[in-house]
Amino acid sequence: MTGGAVRTTALAIGPDGPERVGHHLPEEVPVALSYDGTTHAVMLASPTDLEDFALGFSLSEGIVEAPGQIGRIERVDHPEGIEMRMWLAPGLGARLMVRRRAMAGPVGCGLCGIDSLREAARPLPPLPPGGLRLGADDVGRAMAALARAQPLHDATRAMHAAGFWTQAEGLVAAREDVGRHNALDKLTGALARAGRDASGGAVVVTSRVSIELIQKAVLARAPVLIAVSAPTSRAVAAAEATGLTLIARARGAGFDIHTHPDRIELTEVPHDA
Incomplete structure (x- = not known):
């Protein structure tokens, strides 16, 4: 396999003794x-779909508001x-220098090297109410479709994915x-390059949900975010606001709706205890 994965060997220890695998x-x-x-950020990432990554990062970080500004x-x-070099439309470079911050850090941290704590709570544009309606079965269908579209994870068992x-x-x-975070930035960039945003469907991710994923999903205009794992309390608060x-722990036919359940058609909704 090439592109995103490399072949290696390890000494596997099992009931039949050690073997090279x-x-x-x-x-x-x-x-x-x-x-x-000028370098703005250095991220550790998979070396695939990097034009999508560069564009999606630029959009989700507010460096540009539309693909045409690059x-x-x-x-x-x-x-x-690898260096992804981008040239901005006139005037945007000066604005970037004002808010520039260093972001070198490991892949598990979306706010590493941040200069201002205000960036962690940056204001987000509210999503319009209503609009998209999904059935309960659609949540499972979306997760199952994403599971079938992860060739690198199938090969390595060590990748995240984001889908629309x-x-x-x-x-x-x-x-x-x-x-x-990188997977969602790549998805945002891919949609932008195709001339669309996420307002007509659901973003689906294979990870826990932190505040950064909420920020990126909202800026992509997604009305629904579905995750296989749990959210943080800060993520729930941001989704509500x-x-x-926000749908989490989506596995099989089961899932939790943390915020704004009106977009999901349910046969019966229990009252709060």
Whole structure:
């Protein structure tokens, strides 16, 4: 396998004694994101779909508001890693320098190196109420569709994925990465490059839900976020405040709705105890 995974061997210890086995391991590469010749962030990421990643990161971080505000994206490979060079529309570079912050850190941290704690609680545009309605069965269908679209995870058992699902189209797009934040940025970039946002369906992720994933989903205009694992309390509060329907622990036919259950059609809703 090439692109995102490498072949290696390990000594497996089992009931029949040690044996040499082969594995595919996910690649983890430093990816520098630079604007107008200045590095803004260095993230550890999978070296796949990096143009989607660069665009999605730029949108979710508020560096640009539309794909057309990036004039060009160029990949440059270095011995130490990969640089994604972007050139901004006139005027945006000066604004970026005002709010520039360092973000070098491990894939598990979305706020590493942050200069201002205010960025952790940055205001988010509220989502319009109503709109999308999903059936309870749709939640399981969306998760099952994403599970079938993870070739790197199937090979390595060590990748995250983010997907976009609609009732009419099924799984529209999916992206994988060693970092859950990176996977969602890649998905956002892929949708933007296709000329659409996530307002007509649900974003589906294979991870726990932290505040950063809520921020990225809301900025992608997704009305529903479905996750296989649990959310943090801060994530639930942010989802409630912005009008996002947050569904967690989605496994098989079961799931928890933490916020705004009106978008999910249920046969009966119990009263609070």
